[in-house]
Amino acid sequence: MPKLIKNLGAIVRRPISAGVIAVLALSSLTLPAQARETLRIGYQKSSTLISLLKTQGKLDKALAAANIEVSWHEFPSRLPLLEALNVGNIDVSADVADTVPIFAQAAQAKLTYFAQEAPSPSAQAIVVHKDSPLQQLADLKGKKVAVAKAAGAHYLLIAALNQAGLKFSNIEPAYLTPADGRAAFENHKVDAWVTWEPFLSGVQRQLPTRTLVDGSGLASYKRYYLTSTRYAKAHPEVLKLVYEQLHEAGIRIKNHPRDAAQVLGPLWGNLDVETVEAANARCSYQIQPVSADQLGEQQKIADTFFAARLLPKAVDAHDVEIWKP
CATH class of the missing domain: 3.40.190.10 (Periplasmic binding protein-like II)
Structure with missing residues (x-):
């Protein structure tokens, strides 16, 4: 484009022929469009x-x-x-x-x-089966808990255990993906499951469960x-x-x-x-x-x-x- 402008400046002092006009018109039509x-x-x-x-x-x-x-x-x-x-x-x-x-x-x-x-603190929670003897967070001591390692649910679990006066070493973690965690929970291979939406609503609607605690006051999520x-x-x-x-x-x-x-x-x-x-x-x-x-x-x-x-x-x-x- 700068070269085209320079060329235009050189010819403005001469009469413009029909041929030049045609060339300029063709040039304007073939200039590349702005790239996306x-x-x-x-x-x-x-x-x-x-x-x-x-x-x-x-x-x-x-x-x-x-x-x-x-x-x-x-x-x-x-x-x-x-x-x-x-x-x-x-x-x-x-x-x-x-x-x-x-x-x-x-x-x-x-x-x-x-x-x-x-x-969205209620979008993740610790759930147990409805007939589980676990009634409060302190009851998780010595139990097997499914959780996705290093996920937000992992932080919720640590925070919840701390609130109950427990250490993470007081439980047996089962580090599982949400899909594997659901299978382990459904088949009673673990005592509790820490998960998030939409897995949380899925298990609550399809299985009889209870929520020990959600993220309210523990993890903002x-x-x-x-x-x-x-x-x-x-x-x-x-x-x-x-x-x-x-x-x-x-x-x-x-x-x-x-x-x-x-x-x-x-x-x-x-x-x-x-x-x-x-x-x-x-x-x-x-x-x-x-x-x-x-x-x-x-x-x-x-x-x-x-x-x-x-x-x-x-x-x-x-x-x-x-x-x-």
């Missing part, structure tokens, strides 16, 4: 708001208006998702549990918080949205669009729970609508900015996991980059 940017989003099947936006095409449409194309990348679990974000294979991560950024910091990943969902620090600095306007779409999706899911459940059910292993609605009722889905003064519980998680030797090093939860909408 691509936003690479990593997500899991459990990524509620992102899954809704993807399935309904709302985020693609909003970004297309800004000449941005979305590239979707599904991951089976949080670890490969986190690694992909850290090495630059994706730009943005859908929601992850509050424990995930702590492990990212321990691994010295260059990640930035760009949104969070307000606390926030979900965080992450981006690479490099991307946050280079494309704040794109993050603003994503933030706005997430915020609107959170409002829609609360205003239209049945519609959302009908979309999510097939994505969550063909769960029935009632179970999905029950699960979503316990989740805030309220998108908020992240601020450093709200990371106190993140520090508690970091300290707890370091003491439990789940983290290789101590972590300052406040030593992070935070994008502001």
